[in-house]
Amino acid sequence: MIDSNLLAGPALRRLRKREGLTQAAMAAALGISPSYLNLIERNQRPLSARVLVQVIERFDFDPRSLREDDAIGGLDGLVRRMADRRFADLGIDREEVQEFLAAAPQIAAAFARLYDQAGSGPAAEGEDASAVARRAIERWQNHFADLDHAAEDLADELRLSRGEISAALGERLREKHRITVRILPAEVMPGQVHRLDLHARQLQLSEMLPGAARRFQIARQVGALEMREGIETLVAGANLPSAEARSIFREHITDYLAGALLLPYRRFLRACEQTGYDLAVLQRRFAVSFDQAARRLTTLGRVGERGLPFFMAIIDRAGRLADFTAGGAGALYPLEGARWPAWIPYAAFERPGTVLTQAVTFGEGEAAPRHWFTITRTVDGDGVMCTARRAVVLGIEARFAGELAYARGVSLDPADAVPLGTPCLRCGRAECLTPAPSRMASALPRPRQIS
Structure with missing residues (x-):
């Protein structure tokens, strides 16, 4: 569905300049008046669904570029950056940030890029590795689209359902990776939740883990093995300054994959909408714990869904x-x-x-x-x-x-x-x-x- 109040002036202006057209020529191609096009480009009128369709058809325009600010976390992502204590004396409020983003999205993206690069390096005094990794997660708004799609496809391939999740995931580990799941007594694994023993080709889990936690650990291992390249691509792209920050970011993404496998995106979102996001029902339906379902709720950022x-x-x-x-x-x-x-x-x-x-x-x-x-x-x-x-x-x-x-x-x-x-x-x-x-x-x- 097209947002009837979509302000897309800068994107439309860049498209016109790329095509080498005057406002009059582009307006004629779109079947609107030059004055109306001028108002759209200045964000004084929204881009209607009819005009957007004309733009797509006549100029091979990708409508996803209208959401280019998603790359910096949209308005909320820019607000987070502007809330830095270094800008506190300027009194920048949310409305000003919104005007800045609407009027000059490319300049806003340039500011965000410079801010992130400066914040990831030595200039971010006093920040520990966890804070640096958290900022990288926030940059993605905790939604990693490619990995989420891959996890959903794998969940569909394995036909994961509530009664067969552990068996299906365990079988995947055994058949594809020659790793078996073994539950060990607590005294054999003191202070440990899980352990991957590559010599014995075993994923070893403590008997103290409840069912939901066991399923999570098995899903986590499947995700880590099958989507290693995607994980490392994200970690490398985050450009984090220390090995510790990279490790924290990698652990977060691996946990994310486990949640995406156990709670496949479309099925989970549909269940959320049907139940009014009732976590008690979601826990039962997907055989997960309260905190696993709650964390998955922070990841539902798929474009269009x-x-x-x-x-x-x-x-x-x-x-x-x-x-x-x-x-x-x-x-x-x-x-x-x-x-x-x-x-x-x-x-x-x-x-x-x-x-x-x-x-x-x-x-x-x-x-x-x-x-x-x-x-x-x-x-x-x-x-x-x-x-x-x-x-x-x-x-x-x-x-x-x-x-x-x-x-x-x-x-x-x-x-x-x-x-x-x-x-x-x-x-x-x-x-x-x-x-x-x-x-x-x-x-x-x-x-x-x-x-």
Whole structure:
């Protein structure tokens, strides 16, 4: 379906110049007036479906180029870059970024490329390998199209279904790669979840892993072996500065492939839309865990078949952010160092296994806080690597949440949302809902200096 409000002026102008046409000549070829074409090129009128069809037919135009900003993560990707602390004094808001992207998408892409190259090198002071890898993942909005299609094709080839997933994947390992799956006692694999023993030609899994985790590890090994070239192409293309960052990025992509095999894109998206993204139903239907289904929700960015845009966070019992994936939600990384006692993930530990929901607003370096609908549930560790209970948080902009089963009966009016402040070490407001340590520090009396 063509967006009736599609603004594509710069792309149409580049096409006209490539063809060596004046506005009058191109307008005549499209059957519109030169003045109307002028307004389209200046983004003062949208490109209608009728005119777009004419452009495609007469100039062999690829309509995918109209979404050229996908390569930099679209508006949300550019907003994330502009939120860098180095630009904080400029007060750039989301509306300005949107105008910049609409008026000069190629210049915006050039800025994003320079920013990413600078951010991946020594200029990004204080960033550890995880942060560098996370930024590479965000650049793709956590959707790796070629690998996702390949995983879906393999899932269809193997005819994976709920009752036969482990058997089908295990058989694939045995027949194609001469590797068998073996479940070993916990004392034989102390502190380990899985181990690939190439000498014995075995994928060894701990008996402590539950069924969903076992299936994930088998799918992960199949993906790593069969799509190694695609994985390494992505890792090389990310141009990451350290071996550690490349390793983290590679591990993420391999985990991504496992999820794509167990939850094939079209079938999973169709199930999401049929059930209102009900994770309890999705877990049962695809024989996966809550966190596996939740993470897959952050990957639904296929062009022409997009799902709802979620972010996902994992918070440990101490309130520390253990993981964050922006996905297609365009969320920044606002939770680092934050302690928001009013946010529902902290209450989730008192009600383990229960799905809790909450509408919140929090600032992310933009002019105004954004309005989010969040879904939280605790998941338990696997008992192998001392992983304790943690809270899995899914977030989506409230304007999209009306389609969710979990949002039924919940007010999505911004006035009813719980306001969460931007993490700020200098905030001294007693009523502020920002991190607890900040409020506590502001309430303590200052030590008296002894002269």
